[in-house]
Each structure stands twice: as structure tokens, then as C-alpha cells.
Amino acid sequence: MKAPVKLKTVKALEQAVEAQKKLRQADKKPVLTVSAGTCGQARGALKVVEALQTALKKAKLDKKVKIRVTGCHGFCEAEPNVLVHPHDLFYQKVDPANADTIVLETLKKNRTIKALLYKDPVTGKTAPREKAIPFYKKQRRVVLGDNALIDPTQIDDYLAIGGYGALAKVLGKMTPEAVIAEVKTAGLRGRGGAGFPTGVKWEMARSQKGTPKYIICNADEGDPGAYMDRSLLEGNPHRVLEGMLIGGFAIGACEGIIFVRDEYPLAVKHVSLAVEELRKRGLLGSDILGTGFSFDIRIVKGAGAFVCGEETALIASIEGLVGEPRQRPPFPAEKGLNGKPTVINNVETWGNVPLILGKGGAWYAKIGTEKSKGTKIFSLVGKINNTGLVEVPMGTTLREIIFDIGGGIPGGRKFKAVQTGGPSGGCLPTSKLDLPIDYESLTAASAIMGSGGMIVMDDKTCMVDIAKYFLNFLRDESCGKCVSCREGTQRMYEIVTRISEGKGKVGDIELLEELAAAVKDASMCNLGITAANPILSTLRYFKREYEAHIKEKRCPAGVCKSLIRFTVLPDKCTGCLACKRACPNDCIHGTLREVHNIDQEKCIKCGACYEACRFEAVEAQRDEAIVILEGVK
């Protein structure tokens, strides 16, 4: 390989982009694209790559076919997947053993391998093309879509899809004020949670007198179950870096910092490589492209505390102080890192910037709702058929996301609730399924957008148990400074715990409501301010379930262990053995096609049999014995 040329002018950058675009168009070689983000690699994507390489060599096609190892394509369920170009095929759950078949059948004989195609779990229909798969059909992947087109370790791949074209436009033709105006026209709002207008934030920082100025990319992503930032940083690091370069120019910053959690080694690796590459090409450093704009980027690894994702705590931890939020105002845009004006934005926010500057703010503003523009990436997890990263225009309804894209609830079970916004988000019931989601509508419904986590729950989920789960997370992750948040989350957790154990008292619901209001009102940062959401939203929509636990000592969903007993219903049991196999404690007796029986003495109430039975023959019953004992006391 020859050493990369340092680009010295904006013109040179434009030419480099054009050259790479042409190269890619002219390249008529078939391409096998393997998704190998952290997710794909965990399912053996790299072994698939190796096997494909060997198979190509064997077939003497290794010079004639290209293998592109990309980041994640978002469809977790189908990982690892292989896209075959120009055949336009989508092969899912590929095993290294399939490599020879793919090469011999598809590449050599142009035949489709039916067994590797996506099959709809409900209708059983297969879909050969990515676009025909319901999971992708309703999405609008303007941010995440490029992941499938590039090898994240190759800057040329990014150039070939027009990457850094927006930067060339900005540096060549625009003033910083014009860039900010464009972002304002687009109506872009922060994707890290609060939805603050990005353009306004930039303007605030630009107008500050203090120098130097900094920008920060927040890649702390501490919400359990959220991974869109990881996927973008891993799969398309240059997209984020281009956004930061544009932002740095607009604000007048001299340095950018990427604060990324240490648990994301692949993201760290790809971003580090990308930054190195930018320095080599002269797109980072002093006097970039001869425009007088000097800017560099460094990477700081975070230790992974959830609260360190809060902007003031994040800045404190970059400064080497305790990761604890502080009073805002002053906002970071006025006094941030080292007391200097600092713009901090989320990974996805930065990822939207090149799109806006490339296609124009007016184009971007056409996507979404009146107050929330563009698309949002959600991580759709939980009791859902199609687990994965979903990018949709703002204003899409929950029903479209969960049922059309997500393919509904597995095992034919019923939808009960969806939890949006991470640990301090809220649980929304069936009646909110037709809610078009944006920042305002979610907040009004006692939930939040947060960073875009979406956990789907079926009718085997107990809402009291869910509230308990999230409160446990929050009491652990609170920095512990505010009495409201430290003691409040702990006390709410204690109350919910006693309710779930059948020890709830009349008056507990009112106490929870009163406490929740004070926690929300009195806390300093958004962790505390939103910490009551799990309680407030479940109380708002599922109060009856709390009452059942308190008054009838009953867990309607059959989850809270102290309140249930598992039994087999003789008339429903088919004797399939599934429960017996699932039981970790050997307490189920029965032989094939005979009614099974649970030994109550030995049962540890893990619920594995209840989950395993496909005939609804295992019942989670209210445990009479417990109720009677409580009554005696």
C-alpha cells in the first residue's frame, strides 16, 4: 500500500471523494457483505468471513469477488448475515459451514439458497431481498443504513459513498453562522435524551467570549439494553467524526473529545483508527485544508457509571474529578470543560449533522413531526420477534414499530406494555399503541424519549416487578449527592419490594405517589428528576395490579415469587416433558404423554416451567398458604 496523500485544499478533498465514488461505480465485482459488529462477531461473523475467504480461494474466485466486513446491520435476530451483491440477496444466520454453498451455488450458478433466506415467523413466507423483509420495509435508515455499505476501518469506503462531502461544502463555501443556521432550519434536537435544539446550543457556545472552546461526543451509553450509539460508532465512525468536524468549525472549537465507555472495545478501536487516518489525510490538525481551521480529536475512555453520561458529570470525569453532576446553569455551553465553553452532543446527534449539511436543513425538516425532526434510532428488545435497531421518522406510532417492524410478540402471547427511554423511562400500555412518538408526546404520557431504548413486555410481565427492577438499577446508579434521589430511590425500592412480597400496606400507593413527586421536584440532575418515572407511569396505567398485590396478596401476572405457586393443570398438560427439562431443580415428575406434577417442597419458584410450557398447562397460582399466614400475624 502506498502512503496516503495529505489533502491540502478543499478542492483536493472534493476530488478525492469524486475519485472514490467513481472507483466504486466502476467496480463490477460481486461483493459479499458480512455484518460483523460486536453483535455479529459474538455470533461468529469473523469465522464466517474466514470460511468465505477459504471457499473463494478453493473456487479460484478470491481475486474476482470482494468480501466487505461491515458494522452492524441492526437486525440482531438475523445475525450474522451476508448480503450478496449484485444478486441483492439477504442471507441470515449464516454459519461458516454455509460458505461453500454460498460460493458454489449463488456466486457460481446464480442460485438462491432458500434455507438461508429470512422466513417470517408468523406467515412462514421467505423474503430474498433486504427491502422485502418486514423488519426493514417500514424503516427509514438515513443514519444507520450506510453501515451496510462500508468497511468502518477504511476511510476510502466512506469517501466512496460521498462521505466528507458535507465537510468539503462547509469548509469551502459556508461561514460558521450559516452552518448553525442550517442546523436550526433542520430542527435537529439532541438524541441523548432531553431533546435540546442542537443549533441553539451551538449558537450559545459560539457567542461565548471564553477560549479555547471544546466539543464532546457523548458515547457513554449506559442504559441497559440500548446500543445504537455503539452500532453507529463501530459501523460508521467517520460519519460521527465528520459531524464533529463540522460542529467544531461552526462553534470555533479547537478540540473534540469522544467520551466512550470502556466496555465498547470495537468502537474504541474503529474510532481510534479513523482518527489516525484523518490525521494522515490532513483532515485533523492545524490549518485543515488550508482554511485556517485547526482542530484535533482525542478519545477518553469512561469507566462505565451510568451517571457519568450526564453532561456535567461527564465533564467532571474528563477533568479527573468525581463523576458527579453539578448545578446547571452555568450550562456547559457557557462553562464546560476546564471552565470553557463546551458543546456536548450525543453520538447519534453528531451522526445526523453530515446529513443535514449535505442535503440541506430544509430537506431534513421534511422528515418527522412539527416539533421533532428527522429520524430516531430505537433499540427494540424484550418480548419481541424481531430484536434489533430500528430507525424510523419521528412521529411513527408504537404499533408500527412493535407490530409491523418488530413482528409482534413471540409465542402468540399478548402485548402488555412497552418501556421507553431507558431505566428512568415509563411503561406505556396498549391504549398508547397508536401514539405517534416524539419528545413531547412521550413526556406527556409519563415516559421519555431518553436515548431510545424500547423494551417490549408481554402478559407474563408483572408491572410491580418491572418498577422494582428499574428502581434497583437507579438506586445503584444515583451518584448519591441529593437526598431526594439517594434516599428517594432507595425508599421507593423498599416500598415496591414489600408490595411485591405481599407485605404491602394500605396507604403505600399514596406514599409512593407523594415520594415520587418530591423526588421528581427536588433532585438536581435528570437522573433524579426522571427516577420516579417507572413508578409514576406504572401507577398511572397499571394501578389495579398494585392493588391486587396489596389488597388481595396476588400477582396477576404470576411473577412475584412470594405470591405464587406453580401447578400443572391436568386437563391441559400433554406430557411433552418441556417443563421437566427446563426445571433447574429436578422437581417435576412425569413421563412422556403423562400428566406432570410439581413437587412444591422442592420448587424454588424460578418460573422456568411456566415459561417452557407451550400449552398453558403450568399455572402460576396465588399461594393460599402465604395469604393465610399473613392473616394470622
Place this chain on the structure above:
Amino acid sequence: MIALKLNGLEVQTEKGWTLLDTARFFGLEIPTLCHMDGLTPWGGCRLCVVEIGEGPRAKLVSSCTYPVEEGLVVHTDTKRVIAARRMMIELMLSTAPMSKEIQDLASRFGVTRQRFPPRNEECVYCGRCIRMCDEQMDARAIGFQYRGYKKKIGTPFDIRSEECRLCGACMYVCPACAARCGGPNADTDICNACLQVEPTCLEKYGELTCWMYDAGRCGTCVQEKKS
């Protein structure tokens, strides 16, 4: 000079002041616990909350940390403020029921119930000792450890600190170190030895309106608090 509206009155205040500084300058009393003159404001106890803004955007902020802003509308004693303060007191009381300072606060704010199981700790995590040791004694011998409900005060590695000069300043400022007075209900979670009354205006107007401030202290309007 910065102009803001404090409990309905236009007042002039200084750049760099906090809302607490301003309220105190005009003779309004706001309860504080983690705040202490001479130490940097920290904002942990949330007792000093006041309501800022109007309408649906109104919110509570800690006055000891919030800087004055031109045109800000501030109310120091609304119903929402008092409810939050009372809950903070109830929460701290359940953490450290033996603290005199907190028992006194409970009496002053009419906290007559204590609905959480007491933990009988000897600390309410106000951080006064840590800041005292660091900022005034220049010793930095103690600090917070862990976070959330596991937070505690300690020396590095939990061994006797070389830095500590045994000056005793940390104990001097600690609100949880002084034992409560042992008044009429010395064995209960809340002794309620002192003033146990509620001003009538709070019920009626949703805000303390006493023009002499020090609300309810004069006793002319108060009613016995129903516990």
C-alpha cells in the same frame, strides 16, 4: 446589578450571587443543611429548594447553588416547595433520627410522621465534613466512597489517614454528631419537642404570606398541626 422578582417583589441583586444569598440579603429565611458559610455550595440536601419560573415550566431548584439571572421569577415558600422540604426532612429523619439538627427541622416544618423504617445511621451525607476538611483545614483526609444508596464517608483504604491532623473540625460541623435533646417523646422517631404548629395562610393561599417572614413564628395565625 441584576433584577429579579422575589416572592412578587422586584429586587436588585449582584452578579455572582446565588438565590440563597439574595433571599438572605432581603431577610427571607430559607432552611439549609449541606450549605455552610465558608464552604463551596454543593446542593445535596435539597432543603433550600425554591420555585422558579411560572406556569407549567415552573420548577424547583436548590437556591444555594442556583446563580441569579436577570428577570427570574422566584418564590421561596410555595406549597410545592414546602411539600418537597418536608419530604426531604422525613427522608433524612429516617436515615438519622438521632440528629438534633434534623429533629429541630422536623419540628419547625411540621413533620409529624415518619413513614420509612428508621436506619439509625450517624450520617446524612451532607458532605460538610469533607468540604471543611478540604477547604478550611487543607487536609483532604476524608471523602465520599461508593455511590447511590451505598454512599459512605471514609478515609482512603479505610485506614487512619496520615493527612488527618485531628483538628476535630469535621465533627464540629457535623449535623448528625450532636445528639437530640431528649424532649417529651425521647423514645420515638420524632421527638417533636419544639414548635408544632402550622401557619394558616399555607392552607388558604398555597404560599406563606407572612409579611414579617419567619413564617408562623409569631404564632398569631397558627393552628395546631394535626398529626
